[in-house]
Amino acid sequence: MFGSLRTALGSVEDLAERDGSTSIRTPTTRAVVLVTVAVTVVTIALGKLTGTAVLLLGLLVFLPAFAAALCTPRQTALVSVWVSVLVIIPVALSGENLADRVTLALFALGFGVLAVYGSRLRIAREMALVSLRSTAAAMQRQILRPLPLLTDDVLVDGVYEPVQQDKLVGGDIYDVAATPWGTRVLIGDVQGKGLAAIGMAIEVVGAFREAAHREPTVTALIDSLEAAVVRHNGYAQQRGEPERFVTAVVLGVDSGAETQLVSCGHIPPYLLHDGVVAAVGAGTEHAPLGLADLVDEPRTVSWFTFPEGATLLLCTDGLTEARSSEGTFYPLEERLTGRNDITASRLTRSLVDDVHAYTAGAQQDDLAVLAVRRSPHRSSNASAPSHPGADPTT
Missing domain, CATH: 3.60.40.10 (PPM-type phosphatase domain)
Structure with missing residues (x-):
């Protein structure tokens, strides 16, 4: 499954990483990590207080979807792996409701792969739009000079x-x-x-x-x-x-x-x-x-x-x-x-x-x-006659 994550990144993701910093706006990896950890801490704390840890961990499964909408594929993969690990650990440590927990873990893994793939498609589409807009800007400079x-x-x-x-x-x-x-x-x-x-x-x-x-x-x-x-x-x-x-x-x-x-x-x-x-x-x-x-x-x-x-x-x-x-x-x-x-x-x-x-x-x-x-560079002789060829029509 994690091999699928690496495959989903592909060469387009690497190009997005290089070009995205200048052409496509994405959050920094530091910001992504901080937000992901903060959401995780809040979710676990609420789970301890309410006794519904499994249900609340299920909500984390949808966190990669938000990352796919805002982040690079590599950042989305980071969030997906983090969420998958958080969901898999309770499966390994507890035998209660094993079927539900295994289903949730598989869902988290599959959803993470889809999120990375969706992020890759979004970046590719945005790069295409940036390229088209750059072409249009070049055309504008030829039609209407800056x-x-x-x-x-x-x-x-x-x-x-x-x-x-x-x-x-x-x-x-x-x-x-x-x-x-x-x-x-x-x-x-x-x-x-x-x-x-x-x-x-x-x-x-x-x-x-x-x-x-x-x-x-x-x-x-x-x-x-x-x-x-x-x-x-x-x-x-x-x-x-x-x-x-x-x-x-x-x-x-x-x-x-x-x-x-x-x-x-x-x-x-x-x-x-x-x-x-x-x-x-x-x-x-x-x-x-x-x-x-x-x-x-x-x-x-x-x-x-x-x-x-x-x-x-x-x-x-x-x-x-x-x-x-x-x-x-x-x-x-x-x-x-x-x-x-x-x-x-x-x-x-x-x-x-x-x-x-x-x-x-x-x-x-x-x-x-x-x-x-x-023009500040022109001759100051304002009374000089017009250039030859000035239109005589009145």
Whole structure:
């Protein structure tokens, strides 16, 4: 029987022992021993006081089941052997109720083997989940680059939280590209949720990364994103899936004092400077990506001053449309007041913490919040003209 215990451990258990300390949370062997001994002492003491030692020892048989749910296979085997010995000793020392005691001892041994095997299966399953999550994390780093991101023109920091925590990527997107014409910053939100929305998100991010380095103007970049969304919708239609649109904001920031903005149905950015909070580009929104054919007006660039020391806050509707328990929307502009003089990371983190408190932790949508500041490494010549190729469209 004890040979079966050793066989049940196997090579998977050894791997769990090595990897579990870093990837899978299990109690220490010291803690397992202390708890097991404590439970045993209490059980024996109660048995002496009540005169039902055999019945109470029977309860110890189920102790390996708890170990199987929390511990490594080796720790579970330790508990199983301990319980088996405690049950077998009374069989060897007493002839009373021998049949019952032998049955209990055999049950303890068999249950111990099953507990070790169950622990082995649990560890293997958890390791598989850890591996899958590690793969998903690597994919996320390729789809959405880890923040903060620094270029010669800007520092971008922020927080990204998909509503489904088991998915590291959602329908909200962002990216930053350092190009010969300055830095382009993208934030967007794909209509809908689920894997289909993630597919569209990947399509738009990929198109942005390619076109940002090819197109000299922001409007041409937007046209490339529009074409990518239309193309993806064409494929979706062939598969019988619904078409989707994408709201987005694209910024063009260079060494000049003026910054370019094109808003495609997205929430306008907020400029925080000298204690003032103001929406920029409000009222100049154009049709979301994928819906350009429904309107006659072409998308144009808005210009605004982005001074040194100022912060641009970009977000998705996971922030602005978050609701309290009373059903009221999160008052973003009001909550931005007084947050001018903190770092970009603290600004975005404090906003996300605040919205979690406002909604009592009930996150209703994907959430992306970016804070954009002039790079500390850039030239201080704020009056310099824009890079060649700045979009002349107004």
